Amino acid sequence: MKITRIRIFKMDIPRKDVFTIATMTLEKAENVLIGVETDEGLTGWGEASPFHALVGETQRIDLAAAQELRELLLGKNPLEISRRVQEMEAFLPHNPTIKSAFDMALYDIAAQAAGMPLYQFLGGSHRPLETDFTISIGGVEEAAEKAQKVMEQGFGAIKIKVGISDEADYRRVEAIRTAVGDALRIRIDANQGWDRMQAVANLNRLAPFHIEFCEQPCSAHDLPGMTFVSRRSPIPIMADESVFSPMDALQLIWEDAVPYFNIKLSKSGGIYRALQIAHIAWAGSRKCMIGCMSESRLGLTAHAHVGAASPAFQFFDLDSFFEHAEDPIIGGVQVEKGHILLPQTPGLGARPDEAFLNKWEEV
Ligand code: MG
Numbered sequence: 001m002k003i004t005r006i007r008i009f010k011m012d013i014p015r016k017d018v019f020t021i022a023t024m025t026l027e028k029a030e031n032v033l034i035g036v037e038t039d040e041g042l043t044g045w046g047e048a049s050p051f052h053a054l055v056g057e058t059q060r061i062d063l064a065a066a067q068e069l070r071e072l073l074l075g076k077n078p079l080e081i082s083r084r085v086q087e088m089e090a091f092l093p094h095n096p097t098i099k100s101a102f103d104m105a106l107y108d109i110a111a112q113a114a115g116m117p118l119y120q121f122l123g124g125s126h127r128p129l130e131t132d133f134t135i136s137i138g139g140v141e142e143a144a145e146k147a148q149k150v151m152e153q154g155f156g157a158i159k160i161k162v163g164i165s166d167e168a169d170y171r172r173v174e175a176i177r178t179a180v181g182d183a184l185r186i187r188i189d190a191n192q193g194w195d196r197m198q199a200v201a202n203l204n205r206l207a208p209f210h211i212e213f214c215e216q217p218c219s220a221h222d223l224p225g226m227t228f229v230s231r232r233s234p235i236p237i238m239a240d241e242s243v244f245s246p247m248d249a250l251q252l253i254w255e256d257a258v259p260y261f262n263i264k265l266s267k268s269g270g271i272y273r274a275l276q277i278a279h280i281a282w283a284g285s286r287k288c289m290i291g292c293m294s295e296s297r298l299g300l301t302a303h304a305h306v307g308a309a310s311p312a313f314q315f316f317d318l319d320s321f322f323e324h325a326e327d328p329i330i331g332g333v334q335v336e337k338g339h340i341l342l343p344q345t346p347g348l349g350a351r352p353d354e355a356f357l358n359k360w361e362e363v
Pocket of ligand 1: 191262
């Protein structure tokens with residue numbers, strides 16, 4: 001099989017609300033969509049959702065990088081995934097988000113060629129996956145109202161973004177716990193917003209609200225800080241910005257830094273490396289979450305297939321499209337009362353709506 005054509009789209013998706021985390025603000029999803037066509041009539045789709053403050057990529061950077069990767073991959077066999085991944089990494093050692101879109105499209109083609117839904121192609125089973133709903137940094141009352149609505153919609157877990165103001169964070173977490181009672185699991189994510197002493201103080205103060213875990217209290221590169229906090233926190237710590245690659249995962253295990261990892265395709269460079277991280281985590285008795293950036297249901301579907309593929313995945317944060325004002329995807333995952341339903345068609349099982357392909361700029 002040969003790659004005959006690669007299409008690259010500037011995939012803009014408006015949001016219902018502005019999304020704020022400790023390191024950045026998002027007014028719309030500025031993603032990149034990749035369509036990989038083959039001489040055997042199969043087309044694979046992949047999506048990149050670049051979060052500049054986390055990975056150092058923007059839509060413009062990814063549109064430029066995608067054109068380079070297109071030249072690299074044209075004419076090659078899409079089924080030789082490990083070779084294609086290694087070629088992309090040799091050509092662009094960084095830029096994991098745009099590489100993940102190509103990796104996703106290759107896996108879509110391979111699973112279609114095998115006639116299996118992607119999770120099955122990856123050796124997974126259709127097990128229950130329950131996602132949380134993320135509440136961004138914002139007002140106390142609006143957060144409590146949102147939490148109430150999320151609970152009424154049947155979700156079992158809420159993730160609260162923190163890390164800008166200790167006092168406002170405390171009041172928001174308190175208001176959300178009061179609004180939902182003991183019914184929901186609550187996770188928090190500081191997105192590197194704290195130093196080690198501040199983190200230990202905040203986590204001790206927030207512990208009475210029964211927090212399931214806290215993502216990334218300290219700076220991505222402050223591994224000693226993450227370890228320091230993890231040993232003193234009553235709330236389990238999950239590495240997110242500190243774990244991009246399989247080598248990062250090994251380092252975190254060697255240092256005995258944290259019990260949980262958050263894996264995202266946009267950080268790992270795609271499915272191939274994400275599963276390697278999950279295998280390392282499993283070998284090191286660590287649990288993983290599969291998380292997302294601001295993908296449409298297409299990218300999110302790939303994440304859900306991966307989440308179903310390894311027992312290392314115990315937590316699911318696959319809620320990126322809930323706040324999108326448009327849904328440009330046909331097929332793909334559906335979410336009912338927080339439970340993710342995977343498509344059963346061969347491949348990714350998600351593709352863009354033609355009407356949007358005509359609307360988005362193609363490069
Ligand atoms: Mg996070």
